[in-house]
Amino acid sequence: AQSVTQPDIHITVSEGASLELRCNYSYGATPYLFWYVQSPGQGLQLLLKYFSGDTLVQGIKGFEAEFKRSQSSFNLRKPSVHWSDAAEYFCAVGAVGTYKYIFGTGTRLKVLA
Amino acid sequence: GAVVSQHPSRVICKSGTSVKIECRSLDFQATTMFWYRQFPKQSLMLMATSNEGSKATYEQGVEKDKFLINHASLTLSTLTVTSAHPEDSSFYICSARDSGSGIRDEQYFGPGTRLTVT
Numbered sequence: 001a002q003s004v005t006q007p008d009i010h011i012t013v014s015e016g017a018s019l020e021l022r023c024n025y026s027y028g029a030t031p032y033l034f035w036y037v038q039s040p041g042q043g044l045q046l047l048l049k050y051f052s053g054d055t056l057v058q059g060i061k062g063f064e065a066e067f068k069r070s071q072s073s074f075n076l077r078k079p080s081v082h083w084s085d086a087a088e089y090f091c092a093v094g095a096v097g098t099y100k101y102i103f104g105t106g107t108r109l110k111v112l113a
Numbered sequence: 114g115a116v117v118s119q120h121p122s123r124v125i126c127k128s129g130t131s132v133k134i135e136c137r138s139l140d141f142q143a144t145t146m147f148w149y150r151q152f153p154k155q156s157l158m159l160m161a162t163s164n165e166g167s168k169a170t171y172e173q174g175v176e177k178d179k180f181l182i183n184h185a186s187l188t189l190s191t192l193t194v195t196s197a198h199p200e201d202s203s204f205y206i207c208s209a210r211d212s213g214s215g216i217r218d219e220q221y222f223g224p225g226t227r228l229t230v231t
Contacts, residue, residue: 036222043119043206043224044157090156094219099145099210101220103157 002027004093006104013081014112021076021107023091032094033074035065039087050074086111116140117209119223126197127231134192134226136207142187143209147220151204163190197230
């Protein structure tokens with residue numbers, strides 16, 4: 001069955017520190033992969049996406065993610081976190097052909113000043 | 114580009130009444146739209162896939178008679194929660210797939226609608 005796992009429910013980092021949010025997926029083929037950010041009471045904003053090609057993907061707000069087929073992972077990284085990055089982050093897998101997305105359970109990021 | 118709007122952003126209704134939520138793609142055509150539900154501090158759960166001009170496809174466990182979906186045009190899908198009850202209170206998010214995007218399965222998300230049933 002297709003699934004997305006975000007092992008960390010909560011993560012707390014200090015402002016200026018580096019960040020890595022983990023995402024593992026289970027899918028029969030190479031899926032389309034996405035990272036979204038959601039602020040409280042708001043909709044989803046796309047940070048970055050992977051369809052094919054270069055496995056290191058650059059996104060908005062200084063985020064990047066690396067697709068590792070061997071590990072079925074698509075971890076999100078940022079070298080220096082800003083207080084405004086505090087939010088909920090969702091990893092999603094797009095099922096090729098059906099256009100459906102499967103979302104992970106989310107990681108809530110807290111940033112300490 | 115690729116903006117999706119939802120209306121209303123917030124709605125409070127009394128138990129037993131029905132409420133309609135609109136999802137519009139503002140600058141592209143969307144033959145396929147999706148409706149998600151999100152409980153507090155939880156992930157998004159796909160409720161149904163809305164296809165222009167045809168019946169919606171509901172995910173397992175979603176009551177199609179309670180959550181009526183209509184996708185009457187290439188830019189508008191509506192979700193009607195019928196005979197709403199407090200347990201239907203949730204954050205409803207729609208997304209739309211650009212019909213002209215080819216094989217790339219990217220969805221564009223609306224800002225969400227907060228439904229509170231009293």
